[in-house]
Amino acid sequence: xxxxxxxxxxxxxxxARQQAQAHPAHPTVPQPDEGxxxxxxxxxxxxxxxLVLGHRVSEWCGHSPALEEDIALANVxxxxxxxxxxxxxxAGEVEGQGRTADDLAYLRDAWDFRNLLICERPNGDFGHxxxxxxxxxxxxxxxxxxxAASSDPRLAEIAAKAGKEVAYHLxxxxxxxxxxxxxxxESHRRMQQALDALWPYAGEMFLGDDKDAQMAAxxxxxxxxxxxxxxxxxxxxxxxxxxxxxxxxxxxxKGGRQGIHTEQLGYILAEMQFLQRAYPGAxx
Amino acid sequence: MAAATHPxxxxxxxxxxxxxxxxxxxxxxxxxxxxxxxxxxxxxxxxRVTPTYSGCPATSIIxxxxxxxxxxxxxxxxxxxxxxxxxxxxxxxxxxxxxxLRAYGIxxxxxxxxxxxVLAGRIARMSGANLTIACPRCGSTHTExxxxxxxxxxxxxxxCKDCLEPFDYFKCL
Numbered sequence: 542x543x544x545x546x547x548x549x550x551x552x553x554x555x556x557a558r559q560q561a562q563a564h565p566a567h568p569t570v571p572q573p574d575e576g577x578x579x580x581x582x583x584x585x586x587x588x589x590x591x592l593v594l595g596h597r598v599s600e601w602c603g604h605s606p607a608l609e610e611d612i613a614l615a616n617v618x619x620x621x622x623x624x625x626x627x628x629x630x631x632a633g634e635v636e637g638q639g640r641t642a643d644d645l646a647y648l649r650d651a652w653d654f655r656n657l658l659i660c661e662r663p664n665g666d667f668g669h670x671x672x673x674x675x676x677x678x679x680x681x682x683x684x685x686x687x688x689a690a691s692s693d694p695r696l697a698e699i700a701a702k703a704g705k706e707v708a709y710h711l712x713x714x715x716x717x718x719x720x721x722x723x724x725x726x727e728s729h730r731r732m733q734q735a736l737d738a739l740w741p742y743a744g745e746m747f748l749g750d751d752k753d754a755q756m757a758a759x760x761x762x763x764x765x766x767x768x769x770x771x772x773x774x775x776x777x778x779x780x781x782x783x784x785x786x787x788x789x790x791x792x793x794x795k796g797g798r799q800g801i802h803t804e805q806l807g808y809i810l811a812e813m814q815f816l817q818r819a820y821p822g823a824x825x
Numbered sequence: 826m827a828a829a830t831h832p833x834x835x836x837x838x839x840x841x842x843x844x845x846x847x848x849x850x851x852x853x854x855x856x857x858x859x860x861x862x863x864x865x866x867x868x869x870x871x872x873r874v875t876p877t878y879s880g881c882p883a884t885s886i887i888x889x890x891x892x893x894x895x896x897x898x899x900x901x902x903x904x905x906x907x908x909x910x911x912x913x914x915x916x917x918x919x920x921x922x923x924x925x926l927r928a929y930g931i932x933x934x935x936x937x938x939x940x941x942x943v944l945a946g947r948i949a950r951m952s953g954a955n956l957t958i959a960c961p962r963c964g965s966t967h968t969e970x971x972x973x974x975x976x977x978x979x980x981x982x983x984x985c986k987d988c989l990e991p992f993d994y995f996k997c998l
Contacts (some may be wrong), residue, residue: 609972612972612982631989702879705940708941714946715943716973
């Protein structure tokens with residue numbers, strides 16, 4: 542009997558892809574033009590994080606605790622999905638195989654997604670959603686500052702545009718983390734619980750691999766580790782004001798940026814991609 | 826078509842200044858500052874448009890409205906180009922546009938107050954410089970922010986503490 546693949550290694554993504562491609566109905570997965578792999582990956586990493594988090598946040602639409610919060614969350618989701626169109630649109634161009642942003646969003650399977658794991662975490666309660674947003678925004682803000690200085694003007698212009706929007710996201714999530722952290726006993730407890738639960742997903746934002754090293758060496762994208770100091774400073778400032786304790790552990794889940802995801806991503810894709818899968822090419 | 830029979834670029838700008846923004850119809854696309862260039866390339870008219878926010882759902886409607894307006898003026902060879910650089914800023918909203926916003930009930934943006942990621946710092950800078958968002962109805966500067974985001978991504982929600990009316994503030998970007 543063949544042994545099960547080791548689910549903890551990056552090979553699992555490759556195994557899943559091979560299995561799927563062996564299936565006769567599965568379309569061929571295009572590969573990027575030679576020399577463009579690392580850039581394509583980098584664009585997917587930033588674009589997929591924006592897409593998956595944007596989709597997650599949009600789940601609040603119609604369910605938030607107050608109308609203003611509902612509108613605000615929907616607007617944050619809208620910004621993120623707008624940015625996704627720019628990042629994945631460029632990814633498609635770089636790949637050179639004729640795929641559009643929509644093709645990349647709707648017609649890839651989980652192992653081809655490159656988002657950070659924190660983006661696919663379930664929403665939990667409102668406080669949990671805001672804490673996830675704050676941890677992400679603080680990173681996103683630093684990341685876009687780095688990308689705005691990219692040696693590739695195509696990345697720099699998207700980052701400059703997105704960075705202006707994300708500055709508002711960060712101001713908003715910081716403000717609410719402080720209000721709820723330094724709020725009632727119950728809101729404080731929930732915010733601390735959210736921070737503790739999400740902490741093991743934060744470290745992945747700063748873990749680089751060989752593709753990141755290639756991009757950093759060419760000045761195209763910042764080395765993920767270089768974003769840590771700015772992120773730490775924002776966290777210290779905001780979480781101190783919020784009377785929340787920064788957890789001590791440094792264990793980090795990882796793999797999202799290499800295509801190894803939690804089961805949660807599958808549920809997101811099932812909902813997000815259903816229409817295009819069931820009715821290929823449908824538009825309105 | 827001979828070049829001499831082209832409508833002039835100035836004429837085209839004039840037509841575009843009559844196309845209303847689909848979400849805030851009191852101001853035009855040129856008031857909003859999103860038309861970044863108009864030029865003839867041979868017998869094709871090229872109009873460069875920049876999006877306000879990346880995800881602004883009005884973008885495709887704006888493009889459609891531009892196309893409809895220009896076709897109604899007899900332009901049949903037309904190309905719209907998206908221009909991202911430099912990114913759109915509320916500084917480009919014309920003075921006339923700002924007055925139209927105020928008259929419509931939307932407080933116009935206060936230049937130089939865009940977010941930089943640190944809310945407390947921005948609030949301190951604004952109060953240090955005595956910058957307040959005035960109620961577009963009664964003019965009072967006793968106003969408070971209700972939410973960072975209003976009915977569209979480009980606006981925040983405020984309330985006047987004197988006349989008690991809620992209003993939109995076109996936030997600085």
